[in-house]
Amino acid sequence: KAGVTQTPRYLIKTRGQQVTLSCSPISGHRSVSWYQQTPGQGLQFLFEYFSETQRNKGNFPGRFSGRQFSNSRSEMNVSTLELGDSALYLCASNDPGLAGETQYFGPGTRLLVL
Amino acid sequence: DAKTTQPPSMDCAEGRAANLPCNHSTISGNEYVYWYRQIHSQGPQYIIHGLKNNETNEMASLIITEDRKSSTLILPHATLRDTAVYYCIVRVFPTGTASKLTFGTGTRLQVTL
Numbered sequence: 001k002a003g004v005t006q007t008p009r010y011l012i013k014t015r016g017q018q019v020t021l022s023c024s025p026i027s028g029h030r031s032v033s034w035y036q037q038t039p040g041q042g043l044q045f046l047f048e049y050f051s052e053t054q055r056n057k058g059n060f061p062g063r064f065s066g067r068q069f070s071n072s073r074s075e076m077n078v079s080t081l082e083l084g085d086s087a088l089y090l091c092a093s094n095d096p097g098l099a100g101e102t103q104y105f106g107p108g109t110r111l112l113v114l
Numbered sequence: 115d116a117k118t119t120q121p122p123s124m125d126c127a128e129g130r131a132a133n134l135p136c137n138h139s140t141i142s143g144n145e146y147v148y149w150y151r152q153i154h155s156q157g158p159q160y161i162i163h164g165l166k167n168n169e170t171n172e173m174a175s176l177i178i179t180e181d182r183k184s185s186t187l188i189l190p191h192a193t194l195r196d197t198a199v200y201y202c203i204v205r206v207f208p209t210g211t212a213s214k215l216t217f218g219t220g221t222r223l224q225v226t227l
Contacts, residue, residue, distance in 0.1 A: 004157075033214065043158075045214035056214065090157050092215070100146045100165065103215060105157035 002027065004093045004106035012112045018079040021109045023091030025072050031055075031094035032074040033103060034066060038087045048094070049074055078111075086113045118202045123222040126196075132189040134221050136202030139183040145206050147178060149187045150217070151198040158201070158217070161187065192225045199223070 005024045013019050025032050033056075034046040045058040049068035066076040078085055088110050092103035119137040126132040138147065148163040162169055162176045164185075169176045175188040189196055201220040 006157075035215070042219075043215065043217045045216075048214070058214065088155070100148075100163050102148075102160055102163065104160055108155075108157045110155070 004091055004104055006089075006091050006106040006109050008109060009107060010110050010112075012114065013081050014114050015081055015083060017081050018077060019081060019111060020075055020077045021089055021091075021111075023074045023076075023093075023106060025074070025091070025093030026095070026104060029093040029095055029104075030072055031096070032068060032072065033092040033094060034074070034076050035090040035092065036060070036087045037090055037108070043090075046076065050094075081113045083113050086111060118204055118218055120200070120202050120218065120221045122219065123224065125224050125226060126189075126192045128193055128225055128227055129191055132187075132192040132196065132223060132225070134187040134189075134200050134202075134223065135184065136187070137184045138202070138204045141182050141204050142206070145204045147176065147182075147185050148203040148205065149174070149176065149200060150203065150215075151196075151200045152220075153195075153198040159198075161200075192223075194225050194227070197223060197225045 007022045031050040033048040035043050037043045046060055047054055047066050048056040052068045063079045068074045088108045090108045091106045095102045146163050146165050149161040150158040152158045162171055162174050164176045178185045199220040199222050201217045
């Protein structure tokens with residue numbers, strides 16, 4: 001099976017702009033989670049989608065939003081970018097499994113806000 | 115989720131077994147032990163997980179003590195490509211929703227020639 005793919009891999013934006021990141025989960029996985037990772041804050045949960053519905057949400061401002069399509073592909077959007085949004089954005093494809101759920105991560109999108 | 119304690123760093127010679135310990139003394143009966151690793155600037159990679167029995171897959175072995183208060187991840191023949199930060203996570207197997215992952219500071223494993 002192909003792994004989790006994320007596009008683009010690298011992105012440079014300026015403050016005030018908006019950005020859309022894309023994630024394609026592993027075939028057959030219906031749940032996708034998004035995380036932000038920074039050196040200072042570590043890995044922080046953004047939100048999780050299952051069957052096109054947001055099931056879980058972390059403590060991020062409303063500038064961060066997401067959606068999931070019927071084919072399980074997911075996008076996240078960040079509006080009005082701030083310098084502090086510079087981070088590695090990770091998408092995880094969630095396999096419920098029979099013996100413990102497993103999240104498989106994509107390579108990430110590295111966003112730099114100038 | 116229960117808290118975990120890992121040594122901040124370890125060294126291992128290439129070809130030797132790398133044994134990475136994790137303490138999770140407050141683990142609950144329904145919490146699984148998961149291991150991930152992250153090579154610099156890449157996405158975290160799932161390695162293995164278990165509840166109470168020892169587990170083995172193509173990447174590693176997971177040894178969980180009988181009282182489940184600690185575990186050890188074993189990379190049987192470490193290579194330079196195994197140099198990474200290894201995270202031990204304890205979490206409940208969620209019912210109906212994917213629980214969020216939280217990584218601690220992990221163990222930085224350096225494999226050397």
